[in-house]
Amino acid sequence: MVLFNLGGPDSPEAVKPFLYNLFNDPAIISVPWPVRPLLARLISSRRAPVAREIYAEIGGRSPLVPLTEEQAETLAAAIGESGEGEAKVFIAMRYWHPMADETARFVKAYGPDEIVLLPLYPQFSTTTTGSSVKDWKRAAQVAGLDVPTRTVCCYPLEEGWIAAQADLLRQAIRKSGEGPVRVLFSAHGLPKKVIASGDPYQWQVEQTSAAVAEAVGADMPEWVVCYQSRVGPLEWIGPSTEDEIARAGADGVGLVVVPIAFVSEHSETLVELDIEYAELAAHKGVASYVRVPAVATHSSFVAGLARVVGEVRGRAAGSVCPNGGRRICPAVHGRCPATQV
Template sequence: MHEIADTALVAVNLGTPEAPTAPAVRRYLAEFLGDPRVVSIPPLLWKPLLHGLILPLRGPRSAANYAKVWMEEGSPLLVHTLRLASALQSRLPDWRVLPAMRYGQPALRATLRELRASGVRRLVVLPLYPQYSTTTTASVADLVAEETGGMDVTLIEDYSTDAGWVGAVADSVARFRDAHGEGDHLLFSFHGLPQRVADAGDPYPQRCQGSAGAVAAALGLEPARWSLSYQSRFGRERWLEPATQDELDRLADAGVRRLDVVCPGFAVDCIETLEEVALGLAERFAARGGSLRYIPCLNDADGHADALARLARCAAGSGKCGPDAR
C-alpha cells in the first residue's frame, strides 16, 4: 500500500565542477557567478569582468584547490549528495528521490522537466541549505517556478532550527568530542554573504545565529564556549562579520589552543569545508600555536537522513510537523 502516489523529492545542492581542472572550474563558475541572485551587478558591467578577468584568474587556483580534496568517485559535494539522496530514498520507498544541482550536473532544470514529463503530480523540493538566503534558496525557487507549472509543488525554504536537524548536528558534535576529547572552544563557521545583501533584508544572518544558538543549547554549552563566524569571502566589499580567519586569530590571542570547528550551513562536505577549513584554516591556526579539529558535515549520517525525510513527509502533508517534531 503506497503512502503517497506519484510523489517525488528533489534534493538540491549548489553544484560542483565535473573535474578538478581549470576548464571545468571555469564552466562551473561561469554558470554560478552568472546567476543574478548570486551577483547582482548589472550584466553589462559584470559579464566582461567575469569572463575577462575573474574566470581566467580563479579557474586555475580553484582547480588546484579542488584537486586537494577530490575523491576517487568524484567531487566530494557530488559524492556525498548522491549518498544522501540514496539514504533518503531508503526512508521514502514509495517516493522518487532525485539529487540535483542548481549549477552543474545533474542539472536541476533537466531533473524538473523529466519529473514533469513522467507524470509526477506531487513534488517536494528540498534545497540543501538549512539557512534560507536570497542568494541560494531563492535561486532554486526561481527555477522551480519556471519549470513546474501544473504540478503540486512544496519548497522547503528553511530548516535552520528544525528540531530533528538541530539534534543531528548536536549529536555529531557530541560523538566527535566523545571520540577525540572536548576542545577548548566550538566555532560555528557559516558561508559568508556580502553585508549589502543582509542590509537589503536577507534573513540569512539571523538564520545562522538561530542554528548556532539551537545547537549550542542542545549541547549545553555556555556562551563563552562557542562563537559564530563567516567564511569564504571574496572581493573587496564588506562581508558578514566576524570573518572566520579573524575569529581564529581572536581565539588564538585569547589562549584557545584546541579549537573544534563545525560548518552547519553545509549539508555535505565540499571544497569550502575540506580545503578551506580542514586544510587551510587548520594550517593558519597551527601557525598560531593551536590545533584546529574539523568536525565533518552530516553527509549521509542516519540522523541527517531521518531529519530530512521527516521534513519531506511533513511538506507533503503526510507526517508530523512543528518545531518539536522528531
C-alpha cells in the same frame, strides 16, 4: 522530491565554466545584463587557476554530487519506510550538472502527482535557496512540468538537523583533549548589503548555532558564530573565521570547528577548513584544531528531512516553512519567502 544544492566541477576542465555559471547568477552578482556575463567571464578566468589548485587537493573534482546522490537514496528509503507512499528523489545542482533543466525533464518523464522542492541549505538565503527555486520554476515551465509543488523554504531549527549536529559536535569535543577549547560555528559568509536587504540567512545561522549549543548541554564550551569564504571587495558579515582562529591562538585555547551551514563535504570543508584554516591555526599557535564532519547521511538528519517532507505535503502550493506552516523569521527579514506569519 527534488534536492537542491550548489554543485561542483566534476573535472579540472569544468572549473572555469562552473565558476562562470556561479558569477553569472544575478543572485550572486547583482549587475544588469549584458554587464554581468562579461564580468562573470572575467572573474571566472582569473579565479580558475586558483580554483583548480583547490580542487586538486581533493582529487581534481568536487565530491558534492555523489554525496548528494547518497543523501537522495537514503532519504527515499527513509520515506518509503515511513509509510508515506512511493517517493522518487531527484537532485538539481545550481551551477553544474545535473542542473535544473536536466532534472526537470527527468521529473516530467517520471510523471509525479506532486513535487516537494527540498533545499540542502538548512538556512534560507536569496543567494542559495532563493536562486535555486527561481531557476527551477523557469526550468519546469520550459519542460512543461505543471504539477502541484511545495517548496521547503528552510529548516534551521528542525530537531533532526539539530540532533545530528549536536551528536557530531559532542564527539569532536571529546577528541579535542583536556585543555580549554572554543567552538566556532563557521558558515559561508555573505556581503553585508545582502543581509541589509532583508535576507534572513545570518539570523537563521545564529538560531541554528544557539540550538545546537543548547542541545549539547553541560559539556558545551564557549562558542561563537563566524563566517568564511570571503571573496571580492565588498564588506562582508563577521566575525571572520580567520580572525576567530587568530583570537583563539592569542587566548591560548584549542578549537572545534563546526560547518554549521553545510550538510555535505565539499571544497569549503575539505580544503578551506581542513587544510587552509588548520595551517592558519598552527601558525597562530592554536593548541588543538578539530573539525566536525558534515551531517551527510546521519540518521537523525535524514529522519528530520523525511519529517519535513511529510509536514509540507498537502499544504497549499508555494513556499512553506516546516514549523506548522508558520514563518519563523522576524519581520525585519522581509526577503524570507514563507507566506504565513
